[in-house]
Amino acid sequence: MPVLLKNSAETGPSHISDQIPTIIQRVVGIFGVVLMMAGIALALVKIARDPAWPSTVDLSLYLDAAQLFAQGQSPYVFNGSQDPFAYPPLVAALVASAGHLLGYGKLWIIWPCLSIGCLVGSVLLLRNFGRIVPDEWLLFLTGILLCSRIVRSDLYHGQINLLLLFVTLLGLRSFLKFDDVRGAIAWAFVIVCKPFMGVLIFYLLCRRSWRAAVLTASIAAVLFTGPFLLISNPIEGVRGWLATSAFYTMLPAAARQDHQSFRSLAMRLFGENPYSVPWFDAPAIIPVVGILAAAIAVGIFLVAIALLPDPTTRGEPSDAGRSLTEIGLTLGLALSCGPLMEGDHLILIWPALYGALLSARQSPIGGLAQRRWRLAAVTWSLALCAFALPVTVPLIVTPDWPVLQGPAILLSGRNGFMVLLACLLSMYALTASAVTRRSFEQN
Structure with a gap:
């Protein structure tokens, strides 16, 4: 006993x-x-x-x-x-x-x-x-x-x-x-x-x-x-x-501080508008920024989507995490590099974060793909962190924006920069997954 x-x-x-x-x-x-x-x-x-x-x-x-x-x-x-x-x-x-x-x-x-x-x-x-x-x-x-x-x-x-x-x-x-x-x-x-x-x-x-x-x-x-x-x-x-x-x-509405695409940011930086004090008045730069942003978006999209093989075309099961990330990446590029992105539009790219986390969880432990997916997930988290804030935070979550000037104008494009970076890192992770899949098939 x-x-x-x-x-x-x-x-x-x-x-x-x-x-x-x-x-x-x-x-x-x-x-x-x-x-x-x-x-x-x-x-x-x-x-x-x-x-x-x-x-x-x-x-x-x-x-x-x-x-x-x-x-x-x-x-x-x-x-x-x-x-x-x-x-x-x-x-x-x-x-x-x-x-x-x-x-x-x-x-x-x-x-x-x-x-x-x-x-x-x-x-x-x-x-x-x-x-x-x-x-x-x-x-x-x-x-x-x-x-x-x-x-x-x-x-x-x-x-x-x-x-x-x-x-x-x-x-x-x-x-x-x-x-x-x-x-x-x-x-x-x-x-x-x-x-x-x-x-x-x-x-x-x-x-x-x-x-x-x-x-x-x-x-x-x-x-x-x-x-x-x-x-x-x-x-x-x-x-x-x-x-x-x-x-x-178009100006002036597209220059509002909550519009955070690169084109809107260029309008605040280089165009006369009621919402910022531009660094200098050079409206000819605005369409150049728009074209450059669109070219970058197309390049990332082609590498991440069009040039990578789709397993479903060979009768293999779909990768849900990858598909969610691809949808978020596609919409993220359209918003950040397109004509308009309001803060609440980021709701539409939530699937990218979930897809990156799911892909990281399903990737080989410690492998190249998992490390890249984790990096992409962290960046998507930073891009979408405003959805965890219950109160007003200047230049991130605020109902009343001041007239911006100086470096604050660049900060008003935070969402555009973060979403583009997350899209780049997601492309980086997608290519790693493709390499891992090919290596597995060859072995």
Whole structure:
């Protein structure tokens, strides 16, 4: 009996220590749920306390455009009090349809609630691609996202980035399951909502997914042109859309401090505008920067996507981590090197970080590919760190930007520089994975 008691005493502490990781995970999970509820409450309470909401936020642009569209008029109207509606008319048509039930007032709180559901759904979809951490930690990370100032602002203003992220992931999941029709419908929808997402078609072409690319382009063309035909003067509608699109991509609006593509940064550095004191007035430099950035983006894209073999063309299973990274890289290049990148647009490239982490986890331990994937994941984390900040941080997360001058103008392009660097390192990791795969096949 004494021996048994001794053994029990010796194994007791060891048994308790074995339970510590499980206890920590449970605490983390509970804390994550608390953060999620707090983030949701903060966003919805702010909406409920604003007596003028939604007329004071971006959602009012959709509602006003929907009312005009429902009357057969062009939804693209300029006035001095607010920015114009710039989405293709499909968004106005969808909002107009919902408006018959919801009206114009506070019932539209259902819109941010839908976005919350899309955020949670996106996390679950990413988990479905492959696990990188236990579920409790995913709950914790989701809670941090819902408490971040950028996401709460997105919910308050009624943006559609979280919806588009969810649908983009649905489309990618469908393509990886060889369901081209569902994938094409999903990606066509996001392309019509934000036309710069059309780079996804070029991604499909470079991956030699001809059927998927043709289906996506065809469905997008129908969804884009169809609603224009419901306007009494379709030509006027097309001209209005082109004019409002130009408004956001040209001076002075494109020089706003929250627009952080290289082209927007060049406008703040070398063009007269209300948002910065330029280093010197040389507007001719701006298109040169735009062309150079586009050339860099095309070069990275070709090396990372078009020139690397796709395992699925040889009947091998798809690499989910690599696919997520490729989508994030494609969209990251389009944003940082394109005409416009607002801070909340970075929501659309979250898959790149998850894909890099998943690829690092699945790479041979200690190998070249794993080291490169870890480096890429760290850089994506730095590029997306603003989504972990719950409060205002100058030049990173702030509602009111000062007139920039001197080195602060360069700092306003932080997102553009970090996203481009993350894309470069992701290309670096993708090439290492290709080398590792070829070595494995030869052996």
